[in-house]
Amino acid sequence: xxxxxxxxxxxxxxxxxxxxxxxxxxxxxxxxxxxxxxxxxxxxxxxxxxxxxxxxxxxxxxxxxxxxxxxxxxxxxxxxxxxxxxxxxxxxxxxxxx
Numbered sequence: 001x002x003x004x005x006x007x008x009x010x011x012x013x014x015x016x017x018x019x020x021x022x023x024x025x026x027x028x029x030x031x032x033x034x035x036x037x038x039x040x041x042x043x044x045x046x047x048x049x050x051x052x053x054x055x056x057x058x059x060x061x062x063x064x065x066x067x068x069x070x071x072x073x074x075x076x077x078x079x080x081x082x083x084x085x086x087x088x089x090x091x092x093x094x095x096x097x098x
Contacts, residue, residue, distance in 0.1 A: 030067065031088050032064045032087050033087075033088075034062055034063070035084045036061055039084040041060040042081060044081070045062050045080060046062050048076075048079065050071070050075065051070055051073075052069060053065065
């Protein structure tokens with residue numbers, strides 16, 4: 001019965017299904033860039049981010065409010081209709097021995 005309900009959530013409520021997976025993924029240090037010149041402030045990224053990373057500014061444009069909560073799932077980047085979001089894993093800088 002529980003498995004049946006979970007499959008229904010995945011079909012009818014994809015965001016709720018993603019929220020369950022958000023805790024299972026390992027958090028990584030990421031860099032999130034929003035290109036405001038390309039963004040039309042549709043709000044898709046703010047509404048559907050499973051980790052609630054984004055908020056809106058005074059003009060309605062998305063801004064990164066909680067970067068530490070990002071799980072690097074790529075949802076925002078894949079679903080942005082304007083290709084205005086870029087999510088990249090931060091690379092640690094290792095000093096090379098001389």
